[in-house]
Amino acid sequence: MGARRWLTLIALIAGITAGVGAYTFVYARGYSYVTNDPQACANCHIMRAHYDAWTRASHRAVAVCNDCHTPPGLVPKYMTKGLNGFWHSFYFTTGRFPDPIRITERNQQVTEMACRKCHAEITMAIDPAHTTTAAAGGLSCTKCHNDVGHIE
Numbered sequence: 001m002g003a004r005r006w007l008t009l010i011a012l013i014a015g016i017t018a019g020v021g022a023y024t025f026v027y028a029r030g031y032s033y034v035t036n037d038p039q040a041c042a043n044c045h046i047m048r049a050h051y052d053a054w055t056r057a058s059h060r061a062v063a064v065c066n067d068c069h070t071p072p073g074l075v076p077k078y079m080t081k082g083l084n085g086f087w088h089s090f091y092f093t094t095g096r097f098p099d100p101i102r103i104t105e106r107n108q109q110v111t112e113m114a115c116r117k118c119h120a121e122i123t124m125a126i127d128p129a130h131t132t133t134a135a136a137g138g139l140s141c142t143k144c145h146n147d148v149g150h151i152e
Contacts, residue, residue, distance in 0.1 A: 024089075033085050034078075041065045044092060046101055053150035068114045068149055069107060080110065108142065115141035 025031065032040035042051035054060055059068070069084075070077040084107070091097040103111070116123045119141070127139065 028089070030085070033081060036064055036066050038064045044088065046092065046097065046099070049100075050150050053147075053152055057147075057149055057151040059149045063118070063149070067118075068111050071110050071113065072117070080107075112140060112142055115145075 029040070029043050032043060038051060038054065041047050054065070066077065066081075070080045088097075123141070
């Protein structure tokens with residue numbers, strides 16, 4: 001195959017990939033995921049129950065999804081959103097997501113650190129009595145308070 005045909009094939013594949021990607025991004029309202037709007041999390045039907053549970057929970061008055069489910073800082077926040085968005089799209093498109101969905105270990109740690117940041121006064125008072133941390137299998141805010149952000 002000549003160089004011209006290879007370039008044409010590469011251009012065709014790149015064009016199809018860009019077109020499908022752009023269509024999917026618009027169709028799936030991918031642009032909404034760069035916002036801080038909790039409605040974006042409910043774009044996907046699998047997340048509707050979590051969004052509805054958040055609207056009934058006490059945290060709805062003080063926190064949106066990104067406050068608890070992304071780390072602080074612009075780069076870590078959008079890295080997490082990008083990784084989660086990619087994997088959510090992959091698993092949803094392939095139908096390989098668990099039902100009900102479950103939080104990953106990494107995202108569990110992000111949420112745990114968010115609890116500890118917002119409730120630092122309380123966690124600082126509790127943690128000195130214990131030598132282990134949540135990461136080491138010790139105290140975990142979300143283990144005992146797992147439905148605070150999403151009341152069932």
